[in-house]
Amino acid sequence: MRTAIVIIISLLLVLMISLLFIGGSAVQPQMKDRLSRRQATYSSRDKQPLGSYVPFRVLEHFFHDTKPRTVTRPFAYSYRNDANLKKHGNVYFIVAGDLYTTEQDVLAMRNFVSAGNRLFVAVEQTDSLFESAFRFSIRRPGRFFYDDSRKEAAQSFVNSEFAPDTAFTSQGLQMVNYLDRTQPANTTILGNNASHEPNFFRIRVGKGYLFVLLNPMAWTNYFLLKDDNIKALETQLAYLPEYPDRIYWDEYYKGLQGPQRGDFSNWQVLLKHPALRWALWLAVLLLLLYVLFEGKRRQRLIPPKPVLANASLDFAETLGRLYYLHHNNSNLAQKMAQHLLEHIRNRYYLNTSQLNDEFVTALSRKSGHPHDEIKALVAQTHYLREAGSVADHELQHYYNSIYQFYLKAS
Incomplete structure (x- = not known):
């Protein structure tokens, strides 16, 4: 057992040192490339530059304290198990780098929007399944990287309340994908990228709308905290209902690194996050070590030693039952008195030849019984013997x- 504990502690120390070494070696590349797509989490709990803590908090106040519900499952799973998603008046936000869906997902999304809901997708790139389901196409000229030497327009909007050259700018990731201009009549252009190509648009589907923003950078802490860029977020949210029934915020698709394979399971949630994946494998390793070292044959348990019984009391009970069956009361009383006096001689070292007041006082003092009870017992013994x-x-x-004397004798 001690060997197993030492081995487990050693493995934990090695693992901690390895993680510290890996984390320390990763500092230099991050300092060199301060903003990269690897750092973009778009998570509502991430307060780093490319997290989405700020927009998530803005949603709570913009929609009059209607707090978003965080979703960690695929859209198809949530749509199948949440009856509220089948109703109208909902708003569903998906903010991610790349959007990877399944056929079940896009079918559920289309049914969700057609019922009179709003689906807001802020991603750099959509997959072919999503584009086919909502009948639009994206042009992808390529991805540019972080440039610290210049400040370009990151997002502008087609809105009569703004001047034609109004744009919200920020140094950061340049996202240049845009909508193909040959789109159906139910598509409305709402905003452009730095190259004046449409990257924010709305598609009417049934009774609802799909909003697509090909610039998730506009939903990061880094972008929104620059100058007055928070107005860019308010402009986008202005196209949504002011009093939605329910608001949903996705935390599932932003963690996918590629197309989904097979049906969704709870293990995918654990394995897609590096920290949870490390914790899972460490738990499996510790379980195997426990089975390996604790599975050995152990020494047989030693049974507990029984408590010694009062032999005098048992003997008196056994002898009493024997004579009582023959109904020889006088002989039984003689045996009981004889055994009692023998017990007093052996236990308290008293002379039992004369059962007088001195004997009663000595026996009461040594046995701990009251003087009156001992006097009564001695008188009863003397009477039955005669x-x-x-x-x-x-x-x-x-x-x-006699039973009470044996039971209470000290």
């Missing part, structure tokens, strides 16, 4: 007196 016949009730009373 009696020619003993009644049943006298024998029973004498037996009870």
Whole structure:
């Protein structure tokens, strides 16, 4: 057992040192490339530059304290198990780098929007399944990287309330994908990228709308905390209902690194996050070590030693039952008195030849019994030794007196 504990502690120390070494070696590349797509989490709990803590908090106040519900499952799973998603008046936000869906996902999304809901997708790139389901196409000229030497327009909007050259700018990731201009009549252009190509648009589907923003950079802490860029977020949210019934915020698709394979399971949630994946494998390793070292044969358990019984009390009970069956009360009383006096001689070292007041006082002091009870027991013993016949009730009373003496004797 001690060997197993030492091995487990050693493995934990090695693992911690390895993680510290890996984390320390990763600092230099991050300092060199301060903003990269690897750092973009778009998570509502991430307060780093490319997290989405700020927009998530803005949603709570913009929609009059209607707090978003965080979703960690695929859209198809949530749509199948949440009856509220089948109703109208909902708003569902998906903010991610790349959007990877399944056929079940896009079918559920289309049914969700057609019922009179709003699906807001802020991603750099959509997959072919999503584009086919909502009948639009994206042009992908390529991805540019972080440039710290210049400040370009990151997002502008087609809105009559803004001047034609109004744009919200920020140094950061340049996202240049845009909508193909040959789109159906139900598509409305709402905003452009730095190259004046449409990257924010709305598609009417049934009774609802799909909003697509090909610039998730506009939903990061880094972008929104620059100058007055928070107005860019307010402009986008202005196209949504002011009082939605329910708001949903996705935390599932932003963690996918590629197309989904097979049906969704709870293990995918654990394995897609590096920290949870490390914790899972470490738990499996510790379980195997426990089975390996604790599975050995152990020494047989030693049974507990029984408590010693009062032999005198047992002997008196056994002898009493024997004589009581023959109904020889006088002889039984003689045996009980004889055994009692022998017990007093062996236990308290008293002379039992004369059962007088001095004997009563000495026995009371040594046994711890009250003087009156000892006096009564001695008188009863003297009487039964001299009696020619003993009644049943006298024998029973004498037996009870001796039993209490044995039971309470110190």
